[in-house]
Every structure is written in C-alpha cells, then in structure tokens.
Amino acid sequence: MKARRNESSKKPRCGGAVAAWLLVPLLVLVLLKTDCLLQVTPRLDCERVRQGQQLVDVAKLKDADPTPKTPDSATEAPRSHALSDEIAGHSIDAIKDLKHEKDSLAMKAAIDGSLRSSDVAAPRSKLSCNFSSKRMNTCAMEGDVRMHGKSGSFYVVAVSDDSYRPENGTVVIRPYPRKWEKWSMLTVREVTIHSGAAAAAPPRCTVRHDVPVVVFSTGAYSRNFFHSMTDIVIPLFNTAREYDGQVQLVATDYKHKWITQFRHILAALSVYPVIDFDADETVRCFPSARVGVEGHAELRIIPALSRKGYTMTDFRDFLRSAYSLKRAWTTPANRSSGQRPRLVMVLRRKSRSLTNEAEAIATATEVGFEVVAAGPEMVANMAEFAEVVSSCDVMVGVHGAGLTNMVFLPNNGTVMQIIPWGGLRWNCFTELGLPVPEMGIRYVEYEATAEETTLKDVYPRDHVVFTDPLAIHKKGFDPVYEIFLEGQNVTLDIDRFRGTMQQIYQSVTIA
Numbered sequence: 001m002k003a004r005r006n007e008s009s010k011k012p013r014c015g016g017a018v019a020a021w022l023l024v025p026l027l028v029l030v031l032l033k034t035d036c037l038l039q040v041t042p043r044l045d046c047e048r049v050r051q052g053q054q055l056v057d058v059a060k061l062k063d064a065d066p067t068p069k070t071p072d073s074a075t076e077a078p079r080s081h082a083l084s085d086e087i088a089g090h091s092i093d094a095i096k097d098l099k100h101e102k103d104s105l106a107m108k109a110a111i112d113g114s115l116r117s118s119d120v121a122a123p124r125s126k127l128s129c130n131f132s133s134k135r136m137n138t139c140a141m142e143g144d145v146r147m148h149g150k151s152g153s154f155y156v157v158a159v160s161d162d163s164y165r166p167e168n169g170t171v172v173i174r175p176y177p178r179k180w181e182k183w184s185m186l187t188v189r190e191v192t193i194h195s196g197a198a199a200a201a202p203p204r205c206t207v208r209h210d211v212p213v214v215v216f217s218t219g220a221y222s223r224n225f226f227h228s229m230t231d232i233v234i235p236l237f238n239t240a241r242e243y244d245g246q247v248q249l250v251a252t253d254y255k256h257k258w259i260t261q262f263r264h265i266l267a268a269l270s271v272y273p274v275i276d277f278d279a280d281e282t283v284r285c286f287p288s289a290r291v292g293v294e295g296h297a298e299l300r301i302i303p304a305l306s307r308k309g310y311t312m313t314d315f316r317d318f319l320r321s322a323y324s325l326k327r328a329w330t331t332p333a334n335r336s337s338g339q340r341p342r343l344v345m346v347l348r349r350k351s352r353s354l355t356n357e358a359e360a361i362a363t364a365t366e367v368g369f370e371v372v373a374a375g376p377e378m379v380a381n382m383a384e385f386a387e388v389v390s391s392c393d394v395m396v397g398v399h400g401a402g403l404t405n406m407v408f409l410p411n412n413g414t415v416m417q418i419i420p421w422g423g424l425r426w427n428c429f430t431e432l433g434l435p436v437p438e439m440g441i442r443y444v445e446y447e448a449t450a451e452e453t454t455l456k457d458v459y460p461r462d463h464v465v466f467t468d469p470l471a472i473h474k475k476g477f478d479p480v481y482e483i484f485l486e487g488q489n490v491t492l493d494i495d496r497f498r499g500t501m502q503q504i505y506q507s508v509t510i511a
C-alpha cells in the first residue's frame, strides 16, 4: 500500500505534463461550440472524454467551419489578456463602505422610479479589479451598477476618483477561473464592464434588485464533474456564500442541464433562480456586483486566498447542508458485533475500467466490507449519489471524474485512488490526492503495476510503454491520453488488492 506518502515524493516526475493534462475536455469544447455535442457524446457524467471518434469529428468540423476555434487562434492573445497585464495588481481593497451613498441612491430611485441616462450625478460608484491571480480575473462594483446581459455589458455609473480606471473605460472579463488555458477561455463569454466616460450614457434600469449580483460561467468544462466542482461550484461558493442566500446568481454560457444538475447547491447559495445572462434583454440594476468567481487550485480552497477565510471543511459542511446529508462523521464499525463498514466502488465503463470488477467486489466483501457497486448510472444522479456516498466509510475507484464524489464522504472517511499504469502518479495525485486531507478524509493510493494493465495485451514488455512511460509523456499530451488514459483497463492483482483492502478495513473498524 502506498498510502500517505510524504511530501518529498510529491514532486513532479513528468515535467510540464500537468497543464496539458487538464486540456483533456477540450475536444468536447470544440464540439460544444458547434452544437454537435449531443450526437457525439451522449453522457459524460463519469467520464472525462471519449476520444477516437471525436477527434475525427473535430477534424471534419474544422474543415466545415470557416472560423474554427483552433489551438492556433488561442495564441492570439485575447483583449482581456492584453488588458490583464496592464492592470495587474489592482485591488478590491479599495472598496469602502458606500452604504450612505447607496441609501441616498435608493431614495432617489424610489422617487424617480427609473434612472435615466441623464441623471448621472455626483460620483458615487466604485469599481475595483484584481487581475493578478494566475487563475482568474475578478471585478467588484458598488453603487449604481447596471447589467445588460444580452449585450454582455455592465455599467458602473459615475465612478468615484479612487475607483479603478481602465484604459478607455472598459474592462473585459471571462468569468471562469482557468485563465492560463487561453484556448478554453476563448469559449467563455466575455463580460465588458463600462465605467467613466464609457458609462456616460448608460441604459435605463428596467428591473431593480436590492441584492448583489455574482456572475459566473457554466461553459468551458462544465460537462465534467471534476471540473464542475473545481472550476464552478467551489469558486462560486468562495464568491457568493458570504451573502447567505441574498444574492442574485447570473450565468454566462448558461447550460440548463448544468443548472438542473446542481440545483441543490445553487438553491443553497441563493434564494433566487439563476438568470441566463446571454439571453437577458432586461437592464437590471444592482447595489453591487462581482464578475468572475474565485478558484484557488484543483478541488481545493486555500484559506489564505479566500476573502472570507473559507476552508474545504466549510465547503463540505455547506454541501452536507445543501443535500441534507446527516452523517458528518464516520464511526468505526465494531467487528465483534458483526458491523460491516460500507465501501462504495466507483466503476468506470469505457476506459480505465476494472476488467475483474466482479472479483474486486467479491474480495472487498470477503474482507468484511458492505460494498456498493456504483456504475455511471448510479453516479449520474447527483443528489441520490451524494446520499449513497455519505452513507459510506470508504470510496474506491480508478482515477477519473467520478472520484470527485469523495466531497460527499463523511469526515474521517477514506478514499483509495487506483492509478493506472503509465507514470501518471503526479497528475493523479495533484487532482485527486493532494486535495483529500484538506477535506478531513484519509487518502490511500494504489498504483497499478505493469502486470495490472491491459496494455500488456497490446505492447510487448520491452516496449517503451513499459520500460520508460515518462518518455511517452515527453512526446506530448495526445499519446499520454490515447495510450494511458483512454487506452487501458486495469486488471487488479487480487492478492495485492486484498492486502490493501485488509489494511483499510483494519483502519476503519474496531474490535
């Protein structure tokens, strides 16, 4: 068992592979943007991405589309990027208490009913932006803030002198925290914030809200559960939780299916239904706004970077409350009185599946666990599966998005990640190992040996796939993806697996 390795073993073993690693779902994105996704990938809930057929389709689409979003177009720095360098470091610190101004604004509005372009009065609004993070750009506004979703615009009317002053009065933000991935960011809709002279003739308010607005995106990798948690849900928690439900959430790249899938979480963050930004023809006025959400790292919250000092414990408490999960802690099962700890086995189907799944389940059962076999069908129903996971003490599965459901395990639960063959440890650890202890969960790692992969049916044992898998990493992401991520299933060495299961069993039971 390679459980809980010390820090020194965590250092990168395969160079820059991690950035490329995270590009996995880009193939889907191309299709997503061209409305061909449904016919190509019926469901990806538990899968990262299917390749093969998709690659072919992408190629076809490229030919068909005169202005395709190709990796090349990503090298032309988008406007937002150019701006970001100039204004790096501007802080949201600058926002001071505008309660007084807000009160007089509200009074004025109550008399007037609606603000007209002409009634731009004394400076009363604030704009501040932080473009210094590697993951995201964010802007905060207060005062007279107007939103017109259809045109992708915000107006900060009559900004005060100590506000942030962007060149030409406009800032552009893509509200998705994967800023370093230029190509995927290009698929996220831009929000343009007009201030100063650029907001001199703002549109009239048609709807007034008396709560703040937070703008996020349900685009990019939202079909992948790991990315939904890492890039959308956790950042949204960081940004909107502080309002205790009294906040209007607005989504760019609005995906109805996503909104439905995550409805429990959204309802726990806001008492109002999410607004579809891109389709919204209304001019909405808010007392304050945050555009862009705050992500810190893969599946993690870094308290020092959180404005409110949130931790993953806070996030997991929040999830438990959103899904009404009662079990906050695991309690050791009493072996003498015949109690069996519950183990949920997250099962993949198309790749990185367990060829001897039935034997693995039987082995864990023999060892003493009550096993819940969770195929993609079960995992797809988020609320129901959250409850299943919450009722378990241990989660086991091969590396993949399905393991992200560990967020629903009770405190002191245990998760075991099975890492497929191919020098993948560092990548797998970064995504689904490193975040585990911060959740109050114990992490166990099981790295498949060369004997435990179906690659041995395809490649001779003296092939570089076995002799030097990291050499494949050096060739780039595509071969790693094709060979090691999509190209293998795992055949567990049942004796070895039993040994690991027994150790976990001992650690979650008492005599």
Ligand SMILES: *[C@@H]1O[C@H](CO)[C@@H](O)[C@H](O)[C@H]1NC(C)=O
Binding pocket: 090, 091, 092, 093, 130, 131, 132, 133, 134, 305
């Ligand atoms: C801006 O963001 C960076 C990176 O996330 C953070 O370290 C810094 O504290 C932020 N600045 C302010 C003033 O919040």
Ligand SMILES: *[C@@H]1O[C@H](CO)[C@@H](O)[C@H](O)[C@H]1NC(C)=O
Binding pocket: 167, 168
């Ligand atoms: C600002 O406006 C000037 C004149 O319209 C234009 O030449 C310049 O490119 C603009 N700069 C930005 C960053 O948009």
Ligand SMILES: *[C@@H]1O[C@H](CO)[C@@H](O)[C@H](O)[C@H]1NC(C)=O
Binding pocket: 334, 335, 336, 337, 510, 511
């Ligand atoms: C475990 O169960 C046995 C038999 O029912 C009982 O005697 C023992 O006290 C229990 N141990 C604990 C720690 O509850």
Ligand SMILES: *[C@@H]1O[C@H](CO)[C@@H](O)[C@H](O)[C@H]1NC(C)=O
Binding pocket: 329, 330, 331, 332, 412
């Ligand atoms: C959680 O696990 C730790 C380490 O095994 C143990 O000391 C602690 O008592 C457990 N907490 C609860 C509430 O079971």
Ligand SMILES: *[C@@H]1O[C@H](CO)[C@@H](O)[C@H](O)[C@H]1NC(C)=O
Binding pocket: 349, 350, 351, 352, 353, 454, 486, 487, 488, 489
């Ligand atoms: C892995 O197993 C699935 C069935 O569970 C099969 O469809 C797929 O082709 C297998 N992949 C490889 C690379 O062996």
